[in-house]
Amino acid sequence: MLMSKQLKANWTAPYPIPAYSNYSGMCKAMFEDIELMLELEQKLERKERIELDEETKRRMFRAVRAATNIYFVSAPNQGLIKIGKATDVNARLSSLRSGSPAELNLLAQVRFFPELEKFLHKQLKEHKSHGEWFKATDEVLAVVEAAIDEGHRGIMKALKVDIATLA
Numbered sequence: 001m002l003m004s005k006q007l008k009a010n011w012t013a014p015y016p017i018p019a020y021s022n023y024s025g026m027c028k029a030m031f032e033d034i035e036l037m038l039e040l041e042q043k044l045e046r047k048e049r050i051e052l053d054e055e056t057k058r059r060m061f062r063a064v065r066a067a068t069n070i071y072f073v074s075a076p077n078q079g080l081i082k083i084g085k086a087t088d089v090n091a092r093l094s095s096l097r098s099g100s101p102a103e104l105n106l107l108a109q110v111r112f113f114p115e116l117e118k119f120l121h122k123q124l125k126e127h128k129s130h131g132e133w134f135k136a137t138d139e140v141l142a143v144v145e146a147a148i149d150e151g152h153r154g155i156m157k158a159l160k161v162d163i164a165t166l167a
Contacts, residue, residue, distance in 0.1 A: 025115045025122075028166045034112055034152065037063040070116050072107040072144045075100070080133045081107070081140055083124070085117040108147040116152065123159050 037060055043050055052060065071089045073082040073096060082104075086092035089109045097104050110116070124143065127134045134140050146154030156163055 026119050026161075026166050028163055030113050030115065031152065031163050031166075033059050033063040034067065036060065037067065038111065066113050067111055068114050069109045070112050070120070070147075071109040072147060074105045074107050074136065075102040075133075076105065076136075078102055079136045080129055081136050081144060082131075082133050083117060083120050084132050085114050107144050110147050110151050110155065112152045116155070120155070120159075123161075 036056070040050055040060060068085045068087055069089045070083070070085050071092065073084070073093060074080070075082070082096070084092065089106065093104065093106050120143065121128075121132065124134055124140055127137045127140050129135050143155055143158045146158035148154075150157065153163070
């Protein structure tokens, strides 16, 4: 019986995939891995040769499987911004528009891990309107502008979070 459990475990997960997040939901390794993943994707687009050691392959496998898009959608007439996550942002925006009487505009999207969405919701909770919608205050708009200008690192700067201090 032990043998079959072990074989089954090895078949479903050939190597352990450690969780990215620490107790607070964000960690420094997330930033390192997403940046390496994006760099490797650019190399693939340029058809450059890529050689990775086994540990880096595991990290990139985990990153590709876990990465999503964090998006910012505005309802300008209502003064609201939705912070959400989706694999396909265009499909999600289409779905949101079909169920909304309000005009909705995509402001920004950032490729990262789902924990960033939760982190943003927690950091911006004082600006929350309802659900995943936030009032378009100066602080929320600063985060959106940082996402547009500098991506995930810009978001952390706008929130005054030093990535180096994350576990």
